[in-house]
Amino acid sequence: MAVVAMIPVMIPQLGEEEAQAAADAVRSGWVAQGPRVARFEQEFAAAVGATHGVAVSSCTTALHLALVLLDVQPGDEVVVPSLSFIATANAVRYVGATPVFADVDLATGNVTVETIEAVRTPRTRAVIAVHQGGVPFDTAALRKAADGWGVHLVEDAACAAGSTAYGQPAGAGATIAAWSFHPRKLLTTGEGGMVTVDDAAHAARLRRLREHGMNVSAADRHASSQPVLEAYLETAFNYRMTDIQAAVGLVQLGRLAGLVAQRRELAARYQELLADVEGLTPVRDPAYGQTNYQSFWVLLDERHERDEVLAELARQGVSARRGIMAAHLEPAYADVEAGPLPNTERITRESLILPLHHKLTADDQEHIVGVLKGLA
Incomplete structure (x- = not known):
């Protein structure tokens, strides 16, 4: 039986420039959190319309630090979409709070003012809204509603680097946003994440929280010509990014606009090819x-x-994936009571993710759509 060559669902776009940047970081002798991390924070924040960036080890740790910063505690409720990678709900449990699952809009896969309002209670302290799969949620509507409710809005922008809402980058204007640089994302550092904020005091505390609660960073301490005696101001975490990762991230950031343009072009071709396929909504x-x-x-x-x-x-040689998971259906959340989530359950049960990456050819797309047409 012949082995069919598979069209992969994704391929991270990494090349010689990233390899050279990582090697340069290694040769510099500074491989922990240092000057490249600081530069990556500044340039990434500028790219997404934020004032401050705080690099961390993953988007999961970014979400955790966001809730710590906002003083979300046991007894508080945090509204989250069930339709999201499980890290979104897990971060709520990390601080001892209770995740409350909201349904999503069928077209975007995102929470809305109405779906949040349906599950919000007097114990709701925060909402984590996700720009799901890169599709931006309605930032204007949700931010206005959160202000009116008197709750914190944390923006899970794990997938959203390069997306826009109302003509601005998806994270622009967010009180606090969390980003991912996992290889499934457009911009990758292997692993890694970022928290973006506009408040300088928030940024300063986030930097302490990611580095054991120290009042001076290890990089600043080692760069000083005089002895520095650090103090540990609170119980905190080791959620740092390395300079090797940041070196790769800086190269990737320079590619971001081109990556987005290419993916939008490929998506438009998919939409054109799928236009007459009955029973499929892209x-x-x-x-x-x-x-x-x-x-x-x-x-x-x-x-x-x-x-x-x-x-x-x-x-037929196509590596596709099931659609976005629903956390409330996983064993880890069997003890959480979830109300009716019809759109969430339909999307997670009846959607699939098609290949989309920089090496996908026109012939590949025609083959993939051909297989789907054959099932119609």
Whole structure:
């Protein structure tokens, strides 16, 4: 039986420039958090319209630090979408608070003012809203609503580097936003994350929290020509990024606009090719913004069984993936009471993610769509 060459669902765009930047960091002798991290923080924050960036070890730790910063505690509730990678809900448990699952809009996969309002209670201290798969949520509506409710809005922008809302980068104007640089994202440092804020005092505390609560960073201490006796101001964490990662991130940041343009072009071609395929609804831009198409998903109707579609794609040499998970259906959250989440359950049950990356060719896309048409 012949082995079918698979079209991968994703490939990180890394090249010789990233390899050279990492090697230069190694040769410099400074491989821990240092000057490259500081530069990456400044340049990334500027790129997403924020004043301050605080680099961390992952988006998960970014979300954790955001909730610590906002003093979310046991007894508090935090509204989150169930339709998100499980780290979104896990961060709430890290601070001892209770995650409350909200449903999402069927077209965007994002929470809305209405879905949050349906589950908000007097114990709601914060909302974590996700720009799901790179599709921006309605930043204007949610920020206004959060202010009116008197709750904190944390923006989970893990997938959103390069997306826009109302003509601005998805994180611009956020009180606090968390970002991911995992290899599944457009901009990768292997692992890693960032917290962006506009408040200088918040940025200063986040820097302490990521580095054991020290009042002076290790980089500043080692750079000083005089002895520095640090103090540890509070119990905190080791959530630092390395200069090797930041060196790669700086190169990737320079590629970001081109990566987004290429993915949007590929997504537009998918949408054109899928226009006459019955029973499939491809993801599209919301009216108020543009997605970076970190993921390109299609929603199936009752004529198609998702797992059968995935199996047929695999038989035909296409590596696709199930759609976004629903945390409330996982064993880890079996003890959490969740109200009706019809859109969440439909999307997680009836959607799949198609290949989208810089090496995807026109022939690849025609083959993938051809397989889908054969199932119609």
